[in-house]
Amino acid sequence: MPAKQIASPPKPELDALIAAASRGDVDAYEKVYNAFFPKISRFVAFRVGHRQTAEDLVADIFIKAWQFLQAGDTPLSFNSWIFTIARNKVIDHYRTKKTSVDLAEVENIIEYEDHTPEAIDADLASRKFLGVMDRLSSDQREVIRLKFIEDLDNEEIAAALGKTTGTIRVIQHRAIILLKKYLEDSPA
């Protein structure tokens, strides 16, 4: 069922809140938190199974974001680097679960675990769609998920996956072409 969406303030207002937060205004930061909580919490929760751990990670992400705001040196836009922080926190969390870690492996071939809640009331077409998603590469699948299901924009997806926005557009374009092809090809 659709979640209750907290309306995010329009961009100029959000920018002003972020600026106030960078000057130490905690109340302004709460509003920034409310605006980003839905996406960040979904991003973490769908990749980290344990609820308490997910909540701890989300808190850590926003604390780190606050620290960077106070330090005042944030060249990129807030929503791209908060997703970079989120990505790093999730990766670090995966590291604690592994006995040996190849850093390059984790960072370049990040295959996020999937803890998305079970699809409910999926009709035939949707189930077929799920089957077809498996045929995409993991990058393509991830971009489709982040764009269609988690409602991230390209900048946020780029930060979350550690890629450029140009690459994201290419991946998405290719993924949609493939999905169309597979949906037409597969038996009804």
Next chain:
Amino acid sequence: MAISKEDILDDCIRRLNAGGSIAGCLAHYPHVASLKDDLRIASYAIRIYRIQDSGLDRSAVWGDIRRRILDSKTRSNRGSVSSSIFNLRLPKAMFGIATFVLAIGLVQTTAAAASDSMPGETLYPVKRTMEKIQLTLTIDDVQKAELQMEHARTRLTEAKKIIEANPQQKTTVIKKTLEDLADTTAKAVQQSADNKDLLKKVVELTDNQQAVLAGIEGMTTGDTKEAVISSLDSAQVTKTAAEMNLAKLQDQENRDQASSPATSTPESIKGAQTITPSSTTPSTTRTYIGDKPTSTDDTLNKFGETGATTTDPIIEQASTSTAPTTTAIINLR
């Protein structure tokens, strides 16, 4: 201004996610080639999952965030500097030295990456070394005790996270972390020996340790479980020691007030104290740059106040503190 097809698709996906319809999008953007097919695909995904709640408690998490932000603000108002690079809190006067010391080699960038590392990770030893440096550079006794408590809290969080993530594995790492927890807590008690406020904080700290450890004990088995139970015992012992200490101090205070109410001053009370419960030896755990006297009376009088002038001689002795404060380097780890 021409909008690209991808931007149109993005906009329509946003609308669909917000409850709009394909027909509505197509009406908004007529004559866009293959938009209908693309939206059909998007709608399958959206229909299956619909933007679901993460299931996480937004206000509870905010409560945690707010408390930690305000805690760090309180600490920096007390005359220490909160540096987001290192996550260190040092007395302001120490920051020059700390910057010089830590600017050696590649430590700056590594330090930022290390500050979040967990036991078992490559950079974890760096994190622990940084904590030791923090301790060495902290002169003020109260701050030192509080820092040790902070480190104890970190050890507890580390143990909790590892156990929650992997209750059956990493026994060696868990055991070591819990041992360090007990060790640091014991040091914090020693450091707090004659200070009621600090002792109360120790009691709170060990209370919390017991609560958290009891919570995760159920997830563990075998050796790990034994280690957790042993930590619970340690926490209890430490808590009892702190409570006894507190009671003695309170007793002494009451007696002093009864005998000479007009003349008791904080210094004379401290001077009169020779509380040395068997588990604590305050003078031997304190280390100072430049070998300052270790007698309890002297140190409490001289170093007991936050922001005392005693930091100046320390700076002169170090004689390398002219390095300017470096600007923050943001390492997004």
